[in-house]
Amino acid sequence: MSERVRGYALFATVALLLLVVAPLALPAFRLDELAKYLCLAIAALGIGLAWGQGGMLTLGQGVFFGLGGYAMGMYLKLHDAGGDLPDFMVWSGVERLPALWQPFGNPVVALAAVVLVPVAVAVLLGALVFRRRVRGAYFAILSQALAAAFVILLVGQQGLTGGTNGLTNFYDFFGRDPEAESTQRTMYFVVAGVLGVLYLLARQLVGSRFGRLLVAVRDGEDRVRFLGYDPALVKTVTFAISAGMAGLAGALFVPVVGIISPSLLGVVPSLELVVAVAVGGRYALAGAILGAVVMNYAKTSFSEEWAGGWLYLQGALFILVMTLAPKGAVGLYQQARDALARRRGASAAAVEKPGVAVKEEVPA
Template sequence: MSPRLRGYALFAAVGLLVLVVAPLTLPAFRLDELAKYLCLAIAALGIGLAWGQGGMLTLGQGVFFGLGGYAMAMYLKLHDAGGDLPDFMTWSGVERLPALWKPFANPAVAVAAVVAVPVAAAVVLGALVFRQRVRGAYFAILTQALAAAFVILLVGRQGLTGGTNGLTNFYDFFGQDPEAESTQRTMYFVTATVLGALYLAARQLVRSRFGRLLVAVRDGEDRVRFLGYNPATVKTVTFAVSAGMAGIAGALFVPVVGIISPSLLGVVPSLELVVAVAVGGRYALAGAVLGAVVMNYAKTSFSEQWAGGWLYLEGALFILVMTLAPKGAVGLYEQARDALARRRPAPAPVPDRPKTEEVPA
């Protein structure tokens, strides 16, 4: 079987496991948790595209995740309010709906903003940063500072963003009760389908000519520039695509979990996504998805028993992976597969047939 057919067969097997086996075997609570992990896997997929394929270590993916999440949450709060002020604004003493909120009363505007706002923010940031040839650790620190500043802004504007509590208590999601088991099951299927579609799109992008150019920029940006290409444009487009994926993940996270708050968007959550991508394998898109699901499941399991020590364990795991297995779990699998292939006995050569002498007529 060719590698491409093997990849599609594995994708179909995982799809069968996620869309058929998991809903039939998992209880409602665990299925909701898996839906949450799949939302985070979409954001991790964007990191895998930007960092693994483009060499852009982004430590502020929570910013774009939050922009998409707040865009969806703002519409839901306005819809629940029925033309009045959302509940948290009333508690905060706001007397008139802020102008920033008014466009989000339209569901079409809110859904478009889920992707458009993060992409626009990434394009502006990329145009300013990549043109100045900021890269490596400097770019990582810049995105981390952006995440910290974003959280400070959200917390400080209580009447506009809900402050520390964020936006929660949603009672209607496009005509459905968000807390109903049927709605949660539907959201699970929607999230899994969106993740699969975005994975195939990202995979196609990586296999395209643009994807090969992106990898070339990662491995030798100066050489690509000397060949006549503009690495800043390539990196900005990839960074914007990654931000759009994070925005979609945030928008799906709101109805799945029922809340969006600054605690979910800061430096630590962004770092956790990067650790998950590194553990799964940053050079493979499937590794980013696998790492996000496995690491978040481990976080849930370990934090229930060892709440104070999970971050230390996660940090130690990240150091070990980056030191001993920089290609993550997918890289270890590929090494084991190649080792087994080398140990297989080579097929015996076919003996040549003896040549028969031609008898002259």
């Protein structure tokens, strides 16, 4: 019970920091950056769910992030063009709006696609891959290959996707100027709110019977089959949820940063997000969020001081975490807390009733 109260207290504190303190204390430019980190944290939350809870090391989350981002970008481009062709298509010599783009002129369709397209792709992939019992490193490699292929596709289809440049130069975001400070401020609150809601939903999921089942699938997929469950279904559902989160993150990223392009969603950004989740602590949802925000903040600050140095630091940090603290920052915190509680409990027991502390021992 106290564990739960403490959880809510922590959530309330973080919410206060993000929704009140940060907007008051940070200059507009930094707040905008924080919004970007929070977008990535939404995708990281999905990785925490799929990898930390479900054991699916997904190295290609950028694909879903990109699908969501492009769905949003396509709508904004069409809206800006106002019935004409988007600018980059004109430059590429495209004469008619491609059929793929047609539905995205409708904001409702585009916003639905932000979540539904990544979910659909994940369900399809999951049904193919998990049913055939592809898992572990094979799944990880497959997901990474998918990210690589996706980037190649995007870059190759210049007229359809904007190629390497991606989609950018948006002038109107649902009736507002996306560059304006007030819009950026609103977007910050939207992103923080979405992250908060998704975090609570994910927490609910992890605490539910489904969450227990997911952990069971992670730790003993074959055993779960003999409990009458289909692990492939459990994994597909979880993978789809994490893909939906990444899609939403990508869509929010577009108005916040003003661009979606292949370099933001390839193999490297996908891996960076996984590294961030590992550093923060993959077994706790909060760890995934913490990792994404802190690592991206560190990346920005570090790159400002010493461009190129970040890569080394990031690699070193990842190796350190994997070898010394596989449960990440949150794991270290829990370890410290438990050690402290044990010492306090032991000394208290020693004072009150000597010998009671060993009662915990399991009877043979």
